[in-house]
Amino acid sequence: MKKFLNGLLSILLYIWQLPQNIAGLILLLYFRKERKVWDYEGIRFYVAPKMQGAITLGQYIILSPYSATDTETFIHEFGHTIQSKYLGPLYLIVIGITSLLHAALHDCKESGKSYYHFYTERWANNLALKYLKRHNIEISYRTLCKLYESSSYA
C-alpha cells in the first residue's frame, strides 16, 4: 500500500510540474548526447556536452561538463527542484523566466555582483541548505560556506 501511494504521489508530483518537466524533456531531446549521472529522490541529473552552465526544469537537471564537477552547483540546482515542487505550474513564470532574464542581463549590468544575489537564486540556496540540514547530509565546509554566503541567511 505504501509503495502504491508513493507511486501515486510521484505521478501527481510529475503532473503538478508538467510544464517544466515537458520543457526539460524537450531540452534533453535538443542536447541528445546527454548522459545521466545521478538519480536522487526522483530528480535526474544529466551532463550534456553542449550545455552551458546549469538549468533545472522540473525533475530534470541539465549540467555542462564543467558545472557537473562543482558540488555547489549540484546543490544549488537541487534547490530549484524544491522551488519547482512548491510552485508547480507557476515555476516557469516565477523562477524560469526571471532567472533567464537575470542570467542574460547579469553580465552586462552587474558584472561585479555575485550571480546569486538575485532572489530566485538565494531562495534556491535557502531551500537546499534547509534540505541538507533536515536530512543530516554533510558537505564540505568550503561548499557550505559558499552556499551560506549566497543565501538569505548570510
Ligand SMILES: [Zn+2]
Ligand atoms: Zn539558479
